Every structure is written in C-alpha cells, then in structure tokens.
Amino acid sequence: xxxxxxxxxxxxxxxxxxxxxxxxxxxxxxxxxxxxxxxxxxxxxxxxxxxxxxxxxxxxxxxxxxxxxxxxxxxxxxxxxxxxxxxxxxxxxxxxxxxxxxxxxxxxxxxxxxxxxxxxxxxxxxxxxxxxxxxxxxxxxxxxxxxxxxxxxxxxxxxxxxxxxxxxxxxxxxxxxxxxxxxxxxxxxxxxxxxxxxxxxxxxxxxxxxx
Amino acid sequence: xxxxxxxxxxxxxxxxxxxxxxxxxxxxxxxxxxxxxxxxxxxxxxxxxxxxxxxxxxxxxxxxxxxxxxxxxxxxxxxxxxxxxxxxxxxxxxxxxxxxxxxxxxxxxxxxxxxxxxxxxxxxxxxxxxxxxxxxxxxxxxxxxxxxxxxxxxxxxxxxxxxxxxxxxxxxxxxxxxxxxxxxxxxxxxxxxxxxxxxxxxxxxxxxxxx
Numbered sequence: 001x002x003x004x005x006x007x008x009x010x011x012x013x014x015x016x017x018x019x020x021x022x023x024x025x026x027x028x029x030x031x032x033x034x035x036x037x038x039x040x041x042x043x044x045x046x047x048x049x050x051x052x053x054x055x056x057x058x059x060x061x062x063x064x065x066x067x068x069x070x071x072x073x074x075x076x077x078x079x080x081x082x083x084x085x086x087x088x089x090x091x092x093x094x095x096x097x098x099x100x101x102x103x104x105x106x107x108x109x110x111x112x113x114x115x116x117x118x119x120x121x122x123x124x125x126x127x128x129x130x131x132x133x134x135x136x137x138x139x140x141x142x143x144x145x146x147x148x149x150x151x152x153x154x155x156x157x158x159x160x161x162x163x164x165x166x167x168x169x170x171x172x173x174x175x176x177x178x179x180x181x182x183x184x185x186x187x188x189x190x191x192x193x194x195x196x197x198x199x200x201x202x203x204x205x206x207x208x209x210x211x
Numbered sequence: 212x213x214x215x216x217x218x219x220x221x222x223x224x225x226x227x228x229x230x231x232x233x234x235x236x237x238x239x240x241x242x243x244x245x246x247x248x249x250x251x252x253x254x255x256x257x258x259x260x261x262x263x264x265x266x267x268x269x270x271x272x273x274x275x276x277x278x279x280x281x282x283x284x285x286x287x288x289x290x291x292x293x294x295x296x297x298x299x300x301x302x303x304x305x306x307x308x309x310x311x312x313x314x315x316x317x318x319x320x321x322x323x324x325x326x327x328x329x330x331x332x333x334x335x336x337x338x339x340x341x342x343x344x345x346x347x348x349x350x351x352x353x354x355x356x357x358x359x360x361x362x363x364x365x366x367x368x369x370x371x372x373x374x375x376x377x378x379x380x381x382x383x384x385x386x387x388x389x390x391x392x393x394x395x396x397x398x399x400x401x402x403x404x405x406x407x408x409x410x411x412x413x414x415x416x417x418x419x420x421x422x
Binding site: 036037038039113114116117119120121126129130133134137160161164165167168169171172173175176177178179184187188191192193195196199201202 | 247248249250324325327328330331332337340341344345348371372375376378379380382383384386387388389390399402403404406407410412413417
C-alpha cells in the first residue's frame with residue numbers, strides 16, 4: 001500500500017501518517033542524493049522511490065532545494081550528543097572521529113558532498129546548510145565551556161571557532177584536496193585545534209583585534 | 212569574426228589560434244560557472260558566449276566535466292608564486308590571505324564553489340580538482356622547507372599537511388558553516404597552522420604513528 005493512499009479514518013493518527021510520509025520522502029531523497037548527487041535530483045523520482053504521490057511531494061517540498069533543506073533540518077534533529085572525556089584534547093578527538101566517521105561512511109559521505117554541492121548554487125539549500133552546522137557546532141559547545149571552567153583555555157575562547165577548526169581539515173580533504181580522511185588526519189585536526197585554543201588563537205579578543 | 216572561422220593561412224599561427232579558442236572557451240565557461248553553477252553548465256551556451264562553433268567545443272571538451280577539468284588545469288598553470296617573509300608565520304599568513312582573497316573575490320569565489328560542486332558528482336572533475344590542489348600546495352612547499360632549514364619546525368614536517376591546515380578553515384567557512392572568510396579567520400588559520408607545525412603535529416612520524 002502506498003503511503004499516501006487514503007487510510008480508514010481513526011486507524012492511524014494523521015500526525016503519524018504525515019511523519020511517515022516525510023520519513024519515506026527524506027529517506028528516498030537522501031538515497032538518490034548519495035547515489036547520483038544534487039544536479040539530477042528529481043521530485044518525481046523521489047516520490048516514486050518513496051511510494052508517495054507526486055502531488056504530495058511537489059506540494060510539500062516544491063523544489064529539489066526545498067527537499068535538501070528539509071533533509072538538513074531532519075539531519076540536524078538527529079545530531080549526536082557531545083562527549084565528556086575530561087580534557088579538551090580528548091573531547092576534540094572524539095569530535096574529529098565523529099565528523100570523520102560521518103564523512104567516510106559511504107552513504108553519509110556522498111550525501112554530505114551532495115548537500116554541500118546543492119548549497120553552492122541555491123540560497124535555500126545554503127541557508128539550511130548553515131543552520132545545520134549552527135546546530136552541530138552548538139551541540140558541542142559544552143566541551144569548550146568545560147575546558148574554560150577547567151582553566152585549560154582562555155575564558156574568552158570562541159567555541160564555534162575551535163569546533164570549526166576540528167572539522168575544517170576533514171572537510172577540506174573530502175571536498176578539495178582528496179587526501180584521505182583517516183585516523184592521522186583526525187588526530188592532527190584535534191591536536192592542532194586544542195593547541196591553538198590553549199594559546200589563545202580562538203579568543204573573541206584575537207578576532208576583534210583583526211577586525 | 213568568430214574565433215573558429217577559417218583564417219587565411221599564414222596570417223595567424225595555428226598554435227596561436229588554438230590557444231585563443233581555448234582562452235575564449237575557458238573564460239566563457241568560468242563566467243557561466245560563476246553566474247549559474249555547475250548543474251546548468253551547457254556546452255552549447257559556452258560555445259555561444261565564447262563565439263566559438265558548438266562542434267569545436269563538443270569535440271574538444273566533450274562534457275561539462277571535461278570543460279571543468281581543463282579550466283582547473285588552466286587555473287593551476289596561473290598559480291601565484293609563494294612568498295618569502297623570513298618566518299613561517301609570515302609566509303602562512305601570506306598564504307592564508309592569498310587563499311582568502313581568491314575565495315572572497317565575487318567571480319573567483321563562486322567559480323571555486325562551482326568546480327567543487329562539480330567534483331562532488333563527477334570523477335573527471337574530482338581528479339582535475341585534486342591535481343589543481345596538488346599544484347597549489349606544491350607551489351608553497353619551499354616556505355615549509357625554509358622553516359625547516361631555519362630550525363623553526365621539525366625536519367620531518369609534512370609540507371602538504373601544514374599548507375592544507377591553512378586553507379581548510381577558509382574553505383570550511385565558504386562551503387559549510389557560511390561564516391565570513393575575513394581577516395580574523397585568515398590570521399587564526401595561519402597562527403593555528405604555524406603553532407601546530409612548531410609542535411610537531413604535522414610530522415610524517417606523527418602521521419605514521421596513527422596509521
């Protein structure tokens with residue numbers, strides 16, 4: 001039975017059905033993005049794979065970029081919680097491994113490359129992508145705050161700058177240089193970010209002085 | 212006169228004409244990529260804007276990805292030479308500013324996002340992109356070698372890892388987080404990379420120990 005066929009009233013909650021349609025559509029969209037990228041993403045094909053009526057998909061998501069935006073919103077909701085190893089270096093290494101694991105996962109890595117590609121040419125997708133990273137970076141802010149409390153790093157450290165510094169080398173490998181996103185890269189990313197944080201490179205004051 | 216019309220033999224060297232056709236086609240391809248991204252890049256449109264016959268463009272470049280690959284090869288050839296400020300921090304700051312200037316230039320920034328998007332879904336474009344970064348990173352290797360000679364950083368430092376660390380945070384801002392690629396970001400990128408290099412984070416030995 002297709003997910004948007006009429007259902008006997010009362011047999012399934014309307015909210016439940018709506019949520020299941022969204023799940024099926026986003027799963028299909030994610031699969032197609034991972035398989036073929038953003039350039040060829042087609043709403044009709046997504047509908048067919050999700051076994052949902054075309055009209056439903058066009059009405060609710062409107063464009064491929066609209067679908068990418070909702071997929072990113074969904075991905076942000078399922079963001080993994082931050083770690084608490086007791087040291088900044090330990091927490092940043094966990095963070096680097098989490099990011100690295102995502103980018104090297106066959107489906108996830110290709111999906112990330114596809115949504116980033118979408119964001120390069122579409123403002124709706126770009127806004128959704130930035131919101132996704134806002135959520136991801138905010139989730140790990142307590143690690144930086146704990147390091148400040150422990151006196152490991154300056155009080156005026158910018159958490160977003162530290163966490164971006166951990167992710168950045170891994171994304172650069174995935175998207176630009178093509179170098180492997182391996183354990184050595186994850187360790188170097190975490191160590192370099194921890195060192196720089198300890199030395200005050202990522203303080204708001206350092207940022208302000210160059211504005 | 213269109214660039215691929217027949218030209219009186221002897222009036223212009225054949226190599227010169229071929230080079231001019233390539234220049235015109237790559238300029239048009241770059242403009243269209245910067246304006247509309249990779250997804251809609253069309254060889255016929257490139258030919259029209261370059262005032263070159265469609266057949267010439269299809270025969271020589273075959274696909275939009277083929278055009279992106281040749282554009283990247285051309286961009287690598289015009290790579291800017293490395294600086295020599297006398298300190299690693301100084302050279303890395305110059306490198307960060309050069310990368311930052313490219314990524315924030317309206318045409319160049321959009322062009323880079325477009326070719327990176329192309330590389331996410333096409334192997335030919337991806338290979339060309341990696342070769343482009345090989346060239347760019349190699350061009351600046353003497354700065355790292357000079358820092359080793361001066362005794363600023365360990366002898367077994369991996370130049371590519373240091374230089375990637377400078378570029379990475381700027382690319383992460385452009386492609387993922389959407390944070391501004393500003394002077395503060397460039398300074399932090401250079402300082403963090405120099406600090407990590409001085410502390411042996413980017414040595415081949417450090418890399419090997421985690422393999």
